[in-house]
Amino acid sequence: MTAAGQPLYPGGRPGTxxxxxxxxxxxxxxxxxxxxxxxxxxxxxxxxxxxxIPLAAALLSYLLSLLLFLVPGSDGMTRMFLDPMAxxxxxxxxxxxxxxxxxxxxLVTAVLSQALILIAGAAVALPTLRAAYGFRTGFGQxxxxxxxxxxxxxxxxxxxxxxxxxxxxxxxxxxxxxxxxVAADTPALGVIVGLLAxxxxxxxxxxxxxxxxxxxxxxxxxxxxxxxxxxxxxSLNRGMWWPNMGTVxxxxxxxxxxxxxxxxxxxxxxxxxxxxxxxxxxxxxxxxTSLVVFAISSLLDSVMTALMMALWGGIVATMYLNxxxxxxxxxxxxxxxxxxxxxxxxxxxxxxxxxGRLQPAAGQSGPYAPSPYQQGSYQPGSYQPDPGQAPxxxxxxxxxxxxxxxxxxxxxxxxxxQPxxxxxxxxxxxxxxSxxxxxxxxxxxxxxxxxGHDDFGRPR
Numbered sequence: 001m002t003a004a005g006q007p008l009y010p011g012g013r014p015g016t017x018x019x020x021x022x023x024x025x026x027x028x029x030x031x032x033x034x035x036x037x038x039x040x041x042x043x044x045x046x047x048x049x050x051x052x053i054p055l056a057a058a059l060l061s062y063l064l065s066l067l068l069f070l071v072p073g074s075d076g077m078t079r080m081f082l083d084p085m086a087x088x089x090x091x092x093x094x095x096x097x098x099x100x101x102x103x104x105x106x107l108v109t110a111v112l113s114q115a116l117i118l119i120a121g122a123a124v125a126l127p128t129l130r131a132a133y134g135f136r137t138g139f140g141q142x143x144x145x146x147x148x149x150x151x152x153x154x155x156x157x158x159x160x161x162x163x164x165x166x167x168x169x170x171x172x173x174x175x176x177x178x179x180x181x182v183a184a185d186t187p188a189l190g191v192i193v194g195l196l197a198x199x200x201x202x203x204x205x206x207x208x209x210x211x212x213x214x215x216x217x218x219x220x221x222x223x224x225x226x227x228x229x230x231x232x233x234x235s236l237n238r239g240m241w242w243p244n245m246g247t248v249x250x251x252x253x254x255x256x257x258x259x260x261x262x263x264x265x266x267x268x269x270x271x272x273x274x275x276x277x278x279x280x281x282x283x284x285x286x287x288x289t290s291l292v293v294f295a296i297s298s299l300l301d302s303v304m305t306a307l308m309m310a311l312w313g314g315i316v317a318t319m320y321l322n323x324x325x326x327x328x329x330x331x332x333x334x335x336x337x338x339x340x341x342x343x344x345x346x347x348x349x350x351x352x353x354x355x356g357r358l359q360p361a362a363g364q365s366g367p368y369a370p371s372p373y374q375q376g377s378y379q380p381g382s383y384q385p386d387p388g389q390a391p392x393x394x395x396x397x398x399x400x401x402x403x404x405x406x407x408x409x410x411x412x413x414x415x416x417x418q419p420x421x422x423x424x425x426x427x428x429x430x431x432x433x434s435x436x437x438x439x440x441x442x443x444x445x446x447x448x449x450x451x452g453h454d455d456f457g458r459p460r
Contacts, residue, residue: 017343020134027132027331030322032247038128039315045136046127052139054309057120058302061113111161117309118157119150122216124313125320129221132321132334132349133341145348146220153219156226160212171201210237210245217320221351236323244319251315255308262304266297321350330355 021027024045025038042050126145127137137145175197179190214236215229224232237244324330333355341347347354 017135019338019341019343019349021132021335021338023134024131025318027325027334029325029331030318032243032250035247035315035318035322036251038318039311042128042131042314043310045131049127049137049139049142050124050310050314051306053123053142054117054120054313055302055306057116057309058305059299061109061116062298062302064112065109114161115154115157117305118216119153121309121313121316122146122149122153122220124310125217125220125317126348128314128317129321129348129350130343133338133343133347135343135347135349141345145346149220149223152226153216156215156219156229159226160215160230164208206245206249210241210248213237213244213248213316214320214323217317221320221348222357223352236320236327238327240323240326244323247315247319251312255312258311259304259308262307263301266300266304269293269297269300324350 024041026034030038123142123146126142130137178193182189212230212233214233215224218224218229218232218236219226222232321330330350334349337349337355341349341354349355
């Protein structure tokens with residue numbers, strides 16, 4: 001900033017923050033350690049937003065589930081929800097499930113929880129993208145930047161859920177028919193298929209997760225539709241399927257290990273609360289103890305969920321950028337646009353409003369296109385002269401072939417014609433003799449008679 005309070009970069013306003021690309025994570029093609037490092041650095045760069053949004057989604061999901069289970073007022077539902085030891089009563093469980101309340105409310109709660117988690121994970125990607133220029137993002141700012149895209153995001157969730165249920169139904173039916181008819185006659189084949197089915201299904205789940213990984217981010221950042229985002233996610237994986245699948249697998253294993261470690265205190269607390277409630281002489285005090293223990297363990301679970309969602313959202317957003325770096329050279333475009341992109345509170349680096357729609361060069365395939373810009377963007381007649389400048393006037397037409405394009409010869413002499421083949425093009429030799437002088441070897445040119453002399457002119 002200057003003394004007058006004016007920004008040093010073009011296009012900025014007083015009080016805005018200049019872009020600092022690469023201050024949080026590198027703006028270049030990243031390796032695995034760079035991608036994971038960016039996810040953890042985002043927790044230090046914007047902790048309130050990265051952890052606050054997932055934590056708010058987890059707590060809201062818990063409150064919704066609590067209300068859904070307590071509003072009907074069923075004694076069995078209330079006991080199953082609050083008493084950890086109720087799951088050990090098979091008669092109570094059968095009666096509650098048979099009533100239908102438990103199944104319906106469980107499905108509604110699961111759908112609402114997944115929708116909130118999806119919105120939170122997509123919103124967490126925005127602070128990560130803004131951190132490409134070193135910008136910090138507030139809690140409310142992250143939610144308001146792309147609030148208009150939440151509805152297409154929910155529609156995408158519904159579309160993917162319906163397709164997933166259809167695929168699951170077809171797989172279950174295929175396995176049931178196989179084991180019911182084919183494996184009954186050939187038990188050995190049934191054993192082989194049973195052993196291979198689990199790895200194949202796990203690989204298919206990993207592939208589908210990777211294929212749809214970037215769809216929520218593209219809906220939020222590139223204004224893609226619910227269905228078009230699926231195709232865009234597939235195209236971003238092109239040429240990087242195996243690295244991306246390996247990264248997703250490693251990230252999943254890391255989050256599972258983290259969840260197992262963090263859930264130990266919650267499980268111990270639930271066990272102690274169940275023991276106190278079961279051994280209490282007064283049922284009312286036992287119920288109160290169970291409710292308090294359940295609330296504390298749910299809070300711990302919400303914190304664990306928030307941490308996992310923050311890491312997942314930050315790393316997925318970094319992977320999304322890395323794919324665009326490799327396919328569209330978006331890193332070059334980001335670095336080039338940085339001096340003209342101060343933080344006005346609404347800018348999202350690499351968004352469609354910021355860089356437009358970058359595409360590989362025409363005729364290029366794979367992730368290494370040389371130019372990120374669209375070809376053929378110039379339209380004839382689009383040039384407009386500056387004010388006060390004379391417009392361009394086309395010159396005279398090209399003269400016919402063989403005619404002097406500059407008009408008459410300025411030297412008033414006709415150009416010299418080309419001499420016939422074999423004639424000296426420079427006229428007579430001005431020195432009157434061969435330009436190469438006498439034969440240095442003394443032998444007559446073109447003859448075989450040496451006149452009794454050797455090659456040096458000496459008598460033989």
